[in-house]
Amino acid sequence: MSTIDSFAAFSFTRVGAMVRRYWYLLRSSWPRILDLIYWPAVQMLMWGFLQIYVSQNDSFFARAGGVFIGAVLLWDILFRGQLGFSISFLEEMYARNLGNIMMSPLRPAEFMVALMIMSIVRLSIGMIPVSFLAIAFFDFNLWGFGFALAAFFVNLILTSWAIGIFVAGLLLRNGLGAESLAWTIMFLFLPLTCVYYPVAILPEWLQYAAWALPPTYVFEGMRALLIDRVFRADLMVEAFAFNVVLFAAASFAFLKLLESARVQGSLLQTGE
Amino acid sequence: MDAQNASAIAVDALVKRYKAATAVDGISFRLAPGSITGLLGGNGAGKTTTIAMIMGLVTPTAGTVSVLGARMPDERYRVLHRMNFESPYVDMPMRLTVRQNLSVFAQLYAVPDIDGRIERLASDLDLTEFLDRPNGKLSAGQKTRVSLAKALINRPEVLLLDEPTASLDPDTADWVRGRLEQYRIRNNATVLLASHNMSEVERLCERVIIMKKGKIEDDDTPARLLARYGRANLEEVFLDVARGRQREVAR
Numbered sequence: 001m002s003t004i005d006s007f008a009a010f011s012f013t014r015v016g017a018m019v020r021r022y023w024y025l026l027r028s029s030w031p032r033i034l035d036l037i038y039w040p041a042v043q044m045l046m047w048g049f050l051q052i053y054v055s056q057n058d059s060f061f062a063r064a065g066g067v068f069i070g071a072v073l074l075w076d077i078l079f080r081g082q083l084g085f086s087i088s089f090l091e092e093m094y095a096r097n098l099g100n101i102m103m104s105p106l107r108p109a110e111f112m113v114a115l116m117i118m119s120i121v122r123l124s125i126g127m128i129p130v131s132f133l134a135i136a137f138f139d140f141n142l143w144g145f146g147f148a149l150a151a152f153f154v155n156l157i158l159t160s161w162a163i164g165i166f167v168a169g170l171l172l173r174n175g176l177g178a179e180s181l182a183w184t185i186m187f188l189f190l191p192l193t194c195v196y197y198p199v200a201i202l203p204e205w206l207q208y209a210a211w212a213l214p215p216t217y218v219f220e221g222m223r224a225l226l227i228d229r230v231f232r233a234d235l236m237v238e239a240f241a242f243n244v245v246l247f248a249a250a251s252f253a254f255l256k257l258l259e260s261a262r263v264q265g266s267l268l269q270t271g272e
Numbered sequence: 273m274d275a276q277n278a279s280a281i282a283v284d285a286l287v288k289r290y291k292a293a294t295a296v297d298g299i300s301f302r303l304a305p306g307s308i309t310g311l312l313g314g315n316g317a318g319k320t321t322t323i324a325m326i327m328g329l330v331t332p333t334a335g336t337v338s339v340l341g342a343r344m345p346d347e348r349y350r351v352l353h354r355m356n357f358e359s360p361y362v363d364m365p366m367r368l369t370v371r372q373n374l375s376v377f378a379q380l381y382a383v384p385d386i387d388g389r390i391e392r393l394a395s396d397l398d399l400t401e402f403l404d405r406p407n408g409k410l411s412a413g414q415k416t417r418v419s420l421a422k423a424l425i426n427r428p429e430v431l432l433l434d435e436p437t438a439s440l441d442p443d444t445a446d447w448v449r450g451r452l453e454q455y456r457i458r459n460n461a462t463v464l465l466a467s468h469n470m471s472e473v474e475r476l477c478e479r480v481i482i483m484k485k486g487k488i489e490d491d492d493t494p495a496r497l498l499a500r501y502g503r504a505n506l507e508e509v510f511l512d513v514a515r516g517r518q519r520e521v522a523r
Binding site: 009013016028029091097100102103105106259262264265267 | 349353365
């Protein structure tokens with residue numbers, strides 16, 4: 001059956017089954033839920049207090065209120081979005097359930113959509129309380145970004161899913177030997193996408209690499225909003241265009257890695 | 273209808289190579305609808321790889337596999353909802369209860385009346401009292417029955433079983449065999465059973481395929497194999513094949 005036929009037979013019922021499976025797992029374990037909130041809260045508090053300290057000693061940062069807190073919250077959308085996707089996938093490998101799933105009528109596209117939904121669920125559990133903590137502690141209202149927040153969110157979550165899909169392909173092909181990538185791959189984006197500083201700080205040759213990554217546009221857009229009070233729609237459109245390319249490339253890579261996993265026989269043996 | 277389409281499972285000149293190692297080396301067989309066949313062989317004989325290729329989880333290096341007329345793995349989505357499997361290489365998620373696990377798989381297989389189906393299976397496989405217990409808190413025997421319930425959740429026409437009674441005590445294993453036999457007869461299901469348990473194969477299977485080093489060494493009914501090798505049971509036949517005595521014995 002071709003990929004086109006497979007997509008034509010897309011079933012939201014099967015997607016719902018997988019989401020239910022991950023929801024059962026999440027609600028059965030309070031440490032899993034606590035883990036979703038704990039680290040984003042710690043990060044936000046640390047950067048928030050640093051922001052207060054720096055702004056007391058520098059007029060620029062005093063004017064650019066919340067730029068660190070905004071950066072850390074948006075970074076968490078990117079990082080936690082990918083982690084939420086990849087951890088749900090890893091749960092299948094830890095449970096040795098991947099063979100059952102790959103042998104069921106579930107299509108790869110349905111599996112990926114279920115993981116995307118779970119990434120949003122996990123992100124919401126973690127980030128919504130933390131965004132309210134930011135209001136309480138630092139008078140920083142992420143929700144006050146309005147439409148800009150929606151544009152930032154869409155672009156960041158699309159990047160996180162694209163990376164998550166690629167990592168899932170690597171895990172299928174290489175088993176749990178590739179697990180550490182799921183936890184660390186996004187840190188490559190931390191310096192390159194200029195989360196905490198403008199792109200102009202990078203050496204010129206590295207700026208080309210930075211501008212090829214969609215989150216760079218989001219973080220530049222956030223600084224434009226907080227420092228210059230301007231919403232840069234052009235940056236969001238460019239980010240979206242790069243995201244479309246990245247998402248398509250990741251999906252293609254996933255299908256190729258899945259095909260390779262079938263050739264190598266690694267779908268039943270997903271250990272180290 | 274050609275022979276390939278008339279068979280529930282058709283395997284033709286199937287080969288699987290992993291770099292230097294040949295796991296399956298040019299095997300061919302056909303399984304008639306409603307039949308039950310045992311796949312015997314020592315460790316590394318190629319049984320699990322053969323079953324994985326029939327399931328569409330592994331792509332053959334050469335040759336073809338068809339299940340219910342669909343070529344695997346390319347046309348797998350035409351038939352995956354009509355087949356199922358149980359294998360020691362997979363588990364059910366430990367933190368989910370038995371009911372939650374079965375309902376997720378029932379939804380994946382688009383089973384109508386999910387609650388009714390789960391209750392019926394639980395009753396058939398003596399799982400009713402464990403339905404709301406996490407899978408991780410069950411004994412090995414109970415987990416095997418849950419895996420079997422998952423394998424039967426969609427009333428499969430083709431059932432692939434890899435060591436279905438491993439880790440079960442003799443009484444429970446015998447009970448599971450009885451349930452499998454009952455299921456096959458009631459549903460006219462085609463069953464391929466890989467096992468190291470010779471008495472299990474002797475009791476359940478109407479045909480036995482013996483594999484060694486990726487090839488089929490023998491393929492016949494249990495009675496004819498016993499007669500040909502002049503042995504009292506399949507275990508002795510298996511040992512003859514495993515130790516390379518079959519040529520002299522069968523001659």
